[in-house]
Amino acid sequence: QSVLTQAPSASGTPGQRVTISCSGSTSNIGSNTVEWYQQLPGTAPKLLIYSNNQRPSGVPDRFSGSRSGTSASLAISGLQSEDEADYYCESWDDSLMSVVFGGGTKLTVL
Amino acid sequence: QVQLQESGPGLVKPSQTLSLTCTVSGGAINSGGYYWSWIRQHPGKGLQWIGYNYNSGSSYYNPSLKSRVIISVDTSNNQFSLRLRSVTAADTAIYYCARAGNIYGANAFDIWGQGTVVSVSS
Numbered sequence: 001q002s003v004l005t006q007a008p009s010a011s012g013t014p015g016q017r018v019t020i021s022c023s024g025s026t027s028n029i030g031s032n033t034v035e036w037y038q039q040l041p042g043t044a045p046k047l048l049i050y051s052n053n054q055r056p057s058g059v060p061d062r063f064s065g066s067r068s069g070t071s072a073s074l075a076i077s078g079l080q081s082e083d084e085a086d087y088y089c090e091s092w093d094d095s096l097m098s099v100v101f102g103g104g105t106k107l108t109v110l
Numbered sequence: 111q112v113q114l115q116e117s118g119p120g121l122v123k124p125s126q127t128l129s130l131t132c133t134v135s136g137g138a139i140n141s142g143g144y145y146w147s148w149i150r151q152h153p154g155k156g157l158q159w160i161g162y163n164y165n166s167g168s169s170y171y172n173p174s175l176k177s178r179v180i181i182s183v184d185t186s187n188n189q190f191s192l193r194l195r196s197v198t199a200a201d202t203a204i205y206y207c208a209r210a211g212n213i214y215g216a217n218a219f220d221i222w223g224q225g226t227v228v229s230v231s232s
Contacts, residue, residue: 002156035218037157044206044225045157050218088157092217098172099159099217 003028004089004102011108017077020105022089024070028100032092034072036065039086039104048087049074076107084109112137114207114223122201122230128194132207132223139188140166143212146183146190147219150203158203162210163190197230204228 005023012018022034036049047056049065052072064075072091076083089102118130132146139146147162161171166183180193194201204227208219 033215033217035215037219044222045219046222047214047218047220050214050220054214056214056220090157090217090219096173097170101157101159104156 002103003093003096003100004091006087006089006102006105008103009106009108011110012076012079013110014079014081016079017075018079018107020074020076020087020089020107022072022074022102024072024091024100026070027095028070028091028093029067029072030070031094034065034067035090036063036072036074037088037090038083039088041085045088079109081109083107112209112221114209114221116205116207116223116226118226118228120227120229122197122228123232124198124230125196128192128197128201128228128230130192130205130207130226130228132190132192134188134190134209138185139183139190140185145210145216146181147208147210148181148192149206149208149219151206151225152200152203160192160194160205164211199230202228202230 033051037045038048039045052067053065086104088104093100113135115133122128145162148160163169163181169181183190204225206225207223209221210219
């Protein structure tokens with residue numbers, strides 16, 4: 001079981017807005033930044049969001065992140081078929097002294 | 111731009127040591143402020159941080175693997191490496207090398223290798 005909790009699956013139709021949630025605790029999300037990664041099938045993960053809500057250059061503004069208390073969310077607006085992928089949240093855990101990941105959410109575009 | 115490439119044996123026998131190397135191209139590994147990292151993904155599962163070496167100096171490890179792992183940096187060859195001893199079938203995974211730090215923060219892995227599959231079997 002992962003330190004950060006994500007729903008195993010999510011889905012949406014093209015053009016829709018979907019939200020993927022990540023739940024943690026005071027020792028990780030509650031006191032450290034959250035990052036989000038997109039992993040397309042058969043490829044390495046790609047940094048999507050850093051420092052809770054910042055996008056690296058080249059990431060479309062359809063992707064946005066937020067953090068509130070011990071939870072974080074990734075929102076994808078204007079859903080496209082190429083957004084079908086696994087999404088992982090990640091943070092640092094002060095108690096474990098370790099980088100921790102969520103279990104991942106598999107996004108299906110219907 | 112900086113690119114990472116993993117290399118090493120795809121098959122390791124149980125109880126032996128898994129050794130992988132990540133070659134950094136397009137930039138100097140000792141340019142400062144980076145965390146050179148290893149992350150693995152068990153078949154069909156999520157991501158697990160193994161550890162990183164910061165700034166070609168101190169290393170930090172996942173507590174669950176700490177007793178078996180060494181991550182080191184070879185600045186002369188612009189590479190960093192992973193050694194995981196006493197492997198079992200549970201260490202079968204895709205192993206990724208990755209970079210964090212500097213622009214995006216200590217735990218934001220902005221560059222990844224393509225990954226290498228390592229199987230532990232006799």
